Amino acid sequence: MEARDKEAVWVMMMGWNGLRDRFKGSAIGTFIGDALGRAVEGWPASAIRRSFGILEEMAKGIYTDDTEMMMGIMESLCEAGRFDPGLTARIFLHNFNPTRGYGGRIYGVMDRLHRGIPWNEAGTDSWGNGSAMRIAPIGFFFYDDPVKLREAAIQSSMITHKHPRGIAGAVAQATAVGIATRKGLKGEAIEVEGFIDLIIENVGEIDQEMVRQLERIKEIEGGDLEATIDAIGSHFYCDVSAIGAVPPAIASFLLTGGFKESVVVAVNCGGDTDTLGAMSGAIAGAYYGYSQLPRQWLIPLENEGKGRDYILSLADRLTDCKARNIDQRD
Numbered sequence: 001m002e003a004r005d006k007e008a009v010w011v012m013m014m015g016w017n018g019l020r021d022r023f024k025g026s027a028i029g030t031f032i033g034d035a036l037g038r039a040v041e042g043w044p045a046s047a048i049r050r051s052f053g054i055l056e057e058m059a060k061g062i063y064t065d066d067t068e069m070m071m072g073i074m075e076s077l078c079e080a081g082r083f084d085p086g087l088t089a090r091i092f093l094h095n096f097n098p099t100r101g102y103g104g105r106i107y108g109v110m111d112r113l114h115r116g117i118p119w120n121e122a123g124t125d126s127w128g129n130g131s132a133m134r135i136a137p138i139g140f141f142f143y144d145d146p147v148k149l150r151e152a153a154i155q156s157s158m159i160t161h162k163h164p165r166g167i168a169g170a171v172a173q174a175t176a177v178g179i180a181t182r183k184g185l186k187g188e189a190i191e192v193e194g195f196i197d198l199i200i201e202n203v204g205e206i207d208q209e210m211v212r213q214l215e216r217i218k219e220i221e222g223g224d225l226e227a228t229i230d231a232i233g234s235h236f237y238c239d240v241s242a243i244g245a246v247p248p249a250i251a252s253f254l255l256t257g258g259f260k261e262s263v264v265v266a267v268n269c270g271g272d273t274d275t276l277g278a279m280s281g282a283i284a285g286a287y288y289g290y291s292q293l294p295r296q297w298l299i300p301l302e303n304e305g306k307g308r309d310y311i312l313s314l315a316d317r318l319t320d321c322k323a324r325n326i327d328q329r330d
């Protein structure tokens, strides 16, 4: 029996609730981190510290492009039952709402998609973190299949970000969410070096600089919240680049012991705070599960139209879809 099939048997024996909790946790974890970080997007860590001490209150639960595009990937996976890049590109275009704080280069991509240019020709050579910020659903949906996870992460990045560094960011973040889902389901502890080595294995030859930056997480000593924020902030730029944002988001999860701490550390590193929060929240939510998310952050999340409950319903549908796919395997 292959390792993947053993995994499927194990999940069936344990029931689907654990998986459902992790799918919901990762999707809503993205939303929470995005909304918490939105209030201080672009602020340096020192300015956040001066104004808030440590920022952990969510004044408004409004999401940005990170969550809007994550929802697009969830909708696409629900509709196709697999990753279809053409469909995903069409949904990105359909959902595109310029008031959600998109980066400058996305407007050209949307214009090209609107003019009928195919998904694999419309993107730019961007090395930004934009394809990693939205990737959570690919991480948790393919948590039991690293090959499909990697392939889907690469294709989903190509829609907008074709530079190897941008693609490596998407693969690293998706892999982190996938491992966190698997380990969370089994209640396994996280071991920092092993976690990073698994990510590096999947990022492989795509981009050596991403590998070097991921290796640097191993040098960081955690401590209390303030010390952990300072240590991560002094190692990484925490900016809009993939290499500047993905490693500190992963580090925020690895060097803390709960969902709340993961997201608080990520956002308080400053810089591209909504995306750092979204990515850390995606990994931590996958590991700890929706049932562990703090209530004080769930209540303010916007819920009109495509909001909190809609995202939860998509996570439910993806869990059911996963159950059908596994049941159909020999």
Ligand SMILES: [Mg+2]
Binding pocket: 064, 065, 066, 100, 101, 274, 275
């Ligand atoms: Mg954003």
